[in-house]
Amino acid sequence: MIEAVGLTKRYGDKTAVYNLSFQVRPGAVTGFLGPNGSGKSTTMRMILGLDNPTAGTVTIGGYPYRKLPNAPRQVGALLDAKAVHGGRHARNHLLSLAQLSGIPARRVDEVLGVVGLQEVAKKRSKGFSLGMGQRLGIAAALLGDPQVLLFDEPVNGLDPEGILWVRNLMKSLAAEGRTVFVSSHLMSEMALTADHLIVIGRGQLLADMSVTDFISANSADFARVRTPHTEPQLREKLASALTEAGGHVLPEQDGALRVTGLPLPRISDIAHDSDVRLWELSPHQASLEEAYMRMTQGAVDYRSTIDQKAGLQQPLPPGAQPPMPVPGQGQPGWYAPPPPHAGYAPPQPGQGPAAGAYGAYGAPAAPQGAYAAPAPAPAGANPYAHAAPPAPQAPAQPATPPAAPAQPAAAAPAPQAPQPPAAAPASLDKAPPAPAGPSAPAPSAPTTQPEDAR
Numbered sequence: 068m069i070e071a072v073g074l075t076k077r078y079g080d081k082t083a084v085y086n087l088s089f090q091v092r093p094g095a096v097t098g099f100l101g102p103n104g105s106g107k108s109t110t111m112r113m114i115l116g117l118d119n120p121t122a123g124t125v126t127i128g129g130y131p132y133r134k135l136p137n138a139p140r141q142v143g144a145l146l147d148a149k150a151v152h153g154g155r156h157a158r159n160h161l162l163s164l165a166q167l168s169g170i171p172a173r174r175v176d177e178v179l180g181v182v183g184l185q186e187v188a189k190k191r192s193k194g195f196s197l198g199m200g201q202r203l204g205i206a207a208a209l210l211g212d213p214q215v216l217l218f219d220e221p222v223n224g225l226d227p228e229g230i231l232w233v234r235n236l237m238k239s240l241a242a243e244g245r246t247v248f249v250s251s252h253l254m255s256e257m258a259l260t261a262d263h264l265i266v267i268g269r270g271q272l273l274a275d276m277s278v279t280d281f282i283s284a285n286s287a288d289f290a291r292v293r294t295p296h297t298e299p300q301l302r303e304k305l306a307s308a309l310t311e312a313g314g315h316v317l318p319e320q321d322g323a324l325r326v327t328g329l330p331l332p333r334i335s336d337i338a339h340d341s342d343v344r345l346w347e348l349s350p351h352q353a354s355l356e357e358a359y360m361r362m363t364q365g366a367v368d369y370r371s372t373i374d375q376k377a378g379l380q381q382p383l384p385p386g387a388q389p390p391m392p393v394p395g396q397g398q399p400g401w402y403a404p405p406p407p408h409a410g411y412a413p414p415q416p417g418q419g420p421a422a423g424a425y426g427a428y429g430a431p432a433a434p435q436g437a438y439a440a441p442a443p444a445p446a447g448a449n450p451y452a453h454a455a456p457p458a459p460q461a462p463a464q465p466a467t468p469p470a471a472p473a474q475p476a477a478a479a480p481a482p483q484a485p486q487p488p489a490a491a492p493a494s495l496d497k498a499p500p501a502p503a504g505p506s507a508p509a510p511s512a513p514t515t516q517p518e519d520a521r
C-alpha cells in the first residue's frame with residue numbers, strides 16, 4: 068500500500084502539492100487524475116524518493132521509498148518513457164537495469180515478451196516510436212515483478228491495440244493483488260481501467276473514491292422522457308406537470324425532455340395521471356469525463372483564450388458574411404467553433420462553470436451542488452491564490468525510473484496509519500479549507516529547492 072500523509076512540495080514560491088493525504092490499496096487499479104500542472108508527477112516522484120517532500124510523508128508498505136528494503140524489487144515505475152539511453156539496444160537497457168537490481172537476465176527476455184518488443188530487442192531505443200518507448204518503459208517497471216507499480220501516463224502514444232493491452236495489463240496486475248497507481252488524462256480509458264480514483268487540483272485532494280461513486284457524486288443523474296412527436300401538446304402538458312411536482316425540466320434537441328429531481332417511477336406516475344403517453348423513459352448518467360470536468364473546472368491552470376488573430380485577418384467588408392463552414396472541416400479561414408454538443412465550455416475567470424444548453428451536464432449551472440468544484444480560497448489563505456511565481460525552473464527530466472525488480476522479501480506490513488482526511492464528498496461544496504498550515508502530521512523533511520533531482 069502507498070500512503071501519503073500531509074504531503075506538501077514547494078519549489079521556491081510554487082506550491083506544487085499541498086497537504087495531500089491518500090492511500091493506494093493493493094488489489095485495485097487506482098487512477099490518479101488532475102489537470103495539467105496539478106502535481107501528479109511531483110507526487111509520484113515523492114513516492115519514489117526522487118523528490119523530498121517539503122512537509123508530510125509518503126510511504127510504501129510503511130517505509131519511505133529510500134528506506135524500503137530492496138526497493139527496486141518491490142516497486143516498479145514508469146515515469147518518463149524517454150528517460151532511456153537512446154544508444155542502447157532495448158534489451159541492453161533492460162539488462163543494465165536488471166543487473167543494478169540483481170535480477171537474472173532471463174527476466175529481461177520475459178518482460179520483452181510481455182510488452183511485445185521481442186522483435187526489436189536488439190534495436191537502439193532512439194529509433195523507437197512513442198508507443199514502443201512506452202512499452203519499453205513498462206517492461207522496465209515490470210522487471211522486478213514488483214508488488215507496487217506506478218505508471219505516469221502509460222498509454223501516451225499507444226495505438227488502440229496498445230491501449231487495450233495496457234488496460235488489460237493494469238487490471239491483471241491488480242487482480243494478482245498488486246498495488247497499481249496510474250495517472251492518465253484519458254478519462255474514457257480511466258473509466259474502463261480504474262476501480263478507484265484519486266483526483267487532485269492545484270496540488271490538493273479533490274476526491275478519493277470509487278469510479279462509480281465519483282461519477283454519481285459529480286454528475287446529476289437525469290431521465291430522458293419522450294412523448295409522441297405527433298402530439299406536441301402532450302409534451303407541454305407533461306413538462307408542466309413534472310415542473311409542478313418539483314422536477315427540473317429542460318428540452319433536448321431531439322424533442323425529448325431531460326428531467327432531473329424526480330425518480331423514474333414518479334415521472335411515470337405523473338405521466339399516467341396527466342394522461343400523457345410516453346415513448347421513452349430512460350435513466351442516464353454522465354460519463355467519467357463529464358464528472359471529472361465538472362469537478363476540476365475550478366482547478367484548471369491552463370486555459371485557451373479565443374485567438375483574436377489581431378491584425379492577421381483582413382476585416383470583412385461591410386455587409387459581407389464570413390465563409391460558410393464546410394461540414395467536418397470547420398470554416399475555411401476561420402477557427403472552427405467548439406462542437407455544439409461539447410457540453411463543457413471552460414468558464415471564464417471569475418465566472419462560475421459554463422452552463423451548456425441544459426446547465427453543466429444536466430446539473431444546476433451554478434456550482435451549488437454538493438460536488439461543485441470548490442471555489443478558490445481567499446487570497447492569502449491559500450498558496451495557490453498567489454500570482455504565479457516568476458517562471459519556475461523548467462522541470463528537468465526525471466532520473467531513470469526506478470526499475471522495479473522482482474518479488475521482494477515481503478515488505479514489512481505497513482503500520483496502520485490513521486485514515487487520511489480524504490476529501491469527503493460532502494465537503495466539496497465548500498471552498499477548500501484554507502490551508503493555513505499543514506494540518507496532517509508533517510514529519511520534518513528536508514526542504515528542497517527547485518533544482519531537486521527529478
Ligand SMILES: Nc1ncnc2c1ncn2[C@@H]1O[C@H](COP(=O)(O)OP(=O)(O)OP(=O)(O)O)[C@@H](O)[C@H]1O
Nearest residue numbers: 078083102103104105106107108109459460462517
Ligand atoms: N522541479 C521543479 N521546479 C519548479 N517547479 C516545478 C518543478 N516540478 C514541477 N514544478 C511545478 O509544479 C507544478 C506541478 O507539476 P507536475 O508536473 O507535478 O504536474 P502534473 O499534474 O504532473 O502535470 P501534467 O499533467 O501536465 O503532467 C507545476 O506548476 C510545475 O510547473
